[in-house]
Amino acid sequence: MRLDLAMKRAIAGQVTAMFNDTARGETPVVRRADGLFGPRSVAWRVHGDVTSMMAGGIAGLLLQMLHPAVLAGVWDHSNFRADMHGRLRRTARFIALTTYGGRGEAEAAMARVRAIHGRVTGVLADGTPYQANDPAALAWVHVTEARSFLAAWRRYGEPGMRVADQNRYYAEMAQVGRALGADPVPESAAAADALIKAMRPLLVCDARTREVARLVLSQPASSVLAEPLRVMTAQAGIDLLPGWARQMHGLRTPLPLVRAGTGAVAELLRWTFR
Numbered sequence: 001m002r003l004d005l006a007m008k009r010a011i012a013g014q015v016t017a018m019f020n021d022t023a024r025g026e027t028p029v030v031r032r033a034d035g036l037f038g039p040r041s042v043a044w045r046v047h048g049d050v051t052s053m054m055a056g057g058i059a060g061l062l063l064q065m066l067h068p069a070v071l072a073g074v075w076d077h078s079n080f081r082a083d084m085h086g087r088l089r090r091t092a093r094f095i096a097l098t099t100y101g102g103r104g105e106a107e108a109a110m111a112r113v114r115a116i117h118g119r120v121t122g123v124l125a126d127g128t129p130y131q132a133n134d135p136a137a138l139a140w141v142h143v144t145e146a147r148s149f150l151a152a153w154r155r156y157g158e159p160g161m162r163v164a165d166q167n168r169y170y171a172e173m174a175q176v177g178r179a180l181g182a183d184p185v186p187e188s189a190a191a192a193d194a195l196i197k198a199m200r201p202l203l204v205c206d207a208r209t210r211e212v213a214r215l216v217l218s219q220p221a222s223s224v225l226a227e228p229l230r231v232m233t234a235q236a237g238i239d240l241l242p243g244w245a246r247q248m249h250g251l252r253t254p255l256p257l258v259r260a261g262t263g264a265v266a267e268l269l270r271w272t273f274r
Contacts, residue, residue, distance in 0.1 A: 019092050029096040036098060036106050042169040046153040047099045051266035056152030058237025063144035063245055065212045066203040069130040069137045075208055077120045084219040098176050110179045135183035142177035143186055143195050146170060151240050156266045205248040213249055236262040
């Protein structure tokens, strides 16, 4: 019993350190019932699984970078090359605050993101101007993120998830998408699939896309002990991509062992935080 407790604390400490910058005084977000969604929401269920959220986050980023304007905003206005881990951690914290934090915390987090987006503007290689607060570009970021988190949860957490609950998830997440300025914002699985299909002709994979993808997939974990988890979830993220997106990125379909290994890791972390 004592050994189990010590093991749980050790694993939990490693995972918690991946998502909270103690140097900046960050601590895990406390779950509060007065937030955007509440304990009975589908979002609380989907976003509460560490492993599937990590895999879904990787898939979401790989999809998002296929949009030229989204890629340009990251390429021109962030230090992702030097601090990819910090960028991923800040994204994870935003999701935690908007999902589990109180309404004030969630609204403050969304206001910070809107302020950052307002300063991100530039020109694409073909001379087309872009801005991060463009509703269509934000819609791509929103739908690919929601699609990826839900796909990961269905694969590793709830394979038999009802379509009604999938639709509820998109409807709940629409609150965040609209608050950030995205338009259109899908409120069902069918609407999400339709939006992704409609935006596919705009997508491009070039040298910069491949460079960002390489960094996303190869950035070392914050500790040696967490590195196996990072490697496994990176491959699981590739596996979650639609076939056409893997083809655009030039990525191979991971071996079936990846799903089995990721499922085992997911069960271990659920045991750890239970």
